[in-house]
Amino acid sequence: METWITNALAIDPETGSLHKKHLKVAQGKVALWLDGGESPDTEGCEVIDAEGKLISPGFIDMHVHLREPGFEYKETIRSGTESAAKGGFTTIAPMPNTRPVTDTPETVKFVREKAAAEGVVRVLPYAAITKNELGRELTDFAGLKEAGAIGFTDDGVGVQNAQMMKDAMALARSLGLPVIAHCEDNSLVEGAAVTDGEFARRHGLKGIPNESEAIHVGRDILLAEATGVHYHVCHVSTEQSVRLIRLGKSVGVNVTAEVCPHHLVLCDEDIPDSMDANWKMNPPLRTPRDVEACIQGLEDGTIDMIVTDHAPHSEEEKAKGMERAPFGIVGFETAFPLLYTKFVRTGRWTLDFLLRRMTKDPARVFELPYGTLEPGAPADLTLIDLESEQAVDPGSFLSKGRNTPFKGWKLYGWPLLTMVEGQVVWTQHKGIAR
Numbered sequence: 405m406e407t408w409i410t411n412a413l414a415i416d417p418e419t420g421s422l423h424k425k426h427l428k429v430a431q432g433k434v435a436l437w438l439d440g441g442e443s444p445d446t447e448g449c450e451v452i453d454a455e456g457k458l459i460s461p462g463f464i465d466m467h468v469h470l471r472e473p474g475f476e477y478k479e480t481i482r483s484g485t486e487s488a489a490k491g492g493f494t495t496i497a498p499m500p501n502t503r504p505v506t507d508t509p510e511t512v513k514f515v516r517e518k519a520a521a522e523g524v525v526r527v528l529p530y531a532a533i534t535k536n537e538l539g540r541e542l543t544d545f546a547g548l549k550e551a552g553a554i555g556f557t558d559d560g561v562g563v564q565n566a567q568m569m570k571d572a573m574a575l576a577r578s579l580g581l582p583v584i585a586h587c588e589d590n591s592l593v594e595g596a597a598v599t600d601g602e603f604a605r606r607h608g609l610k611g612i613p614n615e616s617e618a619i620h621v622g623r624d625i626l627l628a629e630a631t632g633v634h635y636h637v638c639h640v641s642t643e644q645s646v647r648l649i650r651l652g653k654s655v656g657v658n659v660t661a662e663v664c665p666h667h668l669v670l671c672d673e674d675i676p677d678s679m680d681a682n683w684k685m686n687p688p689l690r691t692p693r694d695v696e697a698c699i700q701g702l703e704d705g706t707i708d709m710i711v712t713d714h715a716p717h718s719e720e721e722k723a724k725g726m727e728r729a730p731f732g733i734v735g736f737e738t739a740f741p742l743l744y745t746k747f748v749r750t751g752r753w754t755l756d757f758l759l760r761r762m763t764k765d766p767a768r769v770f771e772l773p774y775g776t777l778e779p780g781a782p783a784d785l786t787l788i789d790l791e792s793e794q795a796v797d798p799g800s801f802l803s804k805g806r807n808t809p810f811k812g813w814k815l816y817g818w819p820l821l822t823m824v825e826g827q828v829v830w831t832q833h834k835g836i837a838r
């Protein structure tokens with residue numbers, strides 16, 4: 405089946421400006437681009453009229469939680485990939501903090517097979533660094549790679565022991581795979597739920613200090629330098645981490661980093677006094693100074709990409725309140741509209757910049773053949789309405805998770821259609837297509 409997507413607005417890679425274009429998709433790949441002035445020969449083809457809509461490579465999210473196996477009440481591979489498709493994402497990398505933890509070749513295979521059978525977007529699983537993410541014993545890196553793991557991470561917890569991390573990096577390096585780190589020194593956290601800042605002071609709460617993150621970032625950059633591994637820092641949230649990554653890059657260490665939309669648009673002072681646990685995530689919302697440092701880090705390339713850290717939890721769990729509820733918020737279905745509205749429509753970023761940090765940059769860092777619509781590339785794409793304003797409605801999410809602090813936010817930039825390898829997997833009108 406061949407498909408023409410006609411009259412779409414595409415970004416000119418040279419100038420960054422939008423031009424009307426027609427795109428032909430054949431055999432699951434990008435076949436041909438025509439200028440808006442030309443007339444495509446659509447005979448015998450499916451035609452999608454994208455008049456006035458942005459066409460972008462499908463978004464790539466290198467940090468997500470799909471919860472399956474083990475926590476299907478929070479999310480499944482089916483519901484999580486559907487939520488991703490609705491957010492315009494076509495490739496996602498789930499974290500191994502499932503039950504069982506994705507720490508054996510069998511579990512990696514389970515995730516991949518389940519995703520192939522029930523998922524609607526591409527799923528590239530990570531495997532754990534240590535068995536059960538307990539930080540005591542390394543997993544079978546070679547076997548996990550063989551089973552299809554794309555990198556190693558104990559996301560959810562930091563690897564507390566430096567020698568363990570160094571051994572993991574040396575092993576990953578020998579296999580040519582990256583180590584992806586949730587940076588958190590447990591001895592500095594002591595059970596706090598929010599950052600050490602204005603909100604914590606006002607409510608007399610213990611705070612999570614910035615150093616709990618940055619100490620691991622600094623330690624691991626030194627270990628990455630010693631081992632030569634590709635080291636990727638998860639969900640950067642502090643000024644100190646940005647500074648250390650900038651320094652690491654400047655001396656040639658193979659360090660890359662990601663940041664989440666919520667750490668770019670929210671700070672601790674935004675948390676409502678009701679202490680709604682939909683504002684609780686790890687790392688926590690930091691101070692305005694940290695937020696600005698993360699934005700600048702993303703702008704100057706210190707931070708390479710945007711990820712959602714989509715972390716669904718049940719309503720019962722989130723109802724336990726700020727101190728007892730689990731950390732995490734959902735992200736797929738609000739990521740692009742949030743960043744488009746808060747940074748592009750306000751004039752701080754170009755649209756091209758935002759799209760690159762959600763497509764080409766993750767593809768470059770993780771050496772993936774996606775994130776581009778050049779002829780021959782897989783036809784992974786999303787069409788986006790840049791003009792209509794719509795309020796965030798958690799009730800309409802395809803994710804099982806409703807845990808978002810953005811409920812009711814009026815945003816622009818809502819995806820309308822998502823295609824993976826030439827197949828339409830979701831549309832605003834008809835929902836998921838199977």
Ligand SMILES: NC(=O)N[C@@H](CC(=O)O)C(=O)O
Nearest residue numbers: 469559560685686715731732
């Ligand atoms: N980010 C979160 O707040 N929570 C994540 C774990 C993690 O990413 O560290 C989760 O699994 O719920």
Ligand SMILES: [Zn+2]
Nearest residue numbers: 559560586638
């Ligand atoms: Zn994490």
Ligand SMILES: [Zn+2]
Nearest residue numbers: 499559560713
């Ligand atoms: Zn995570």
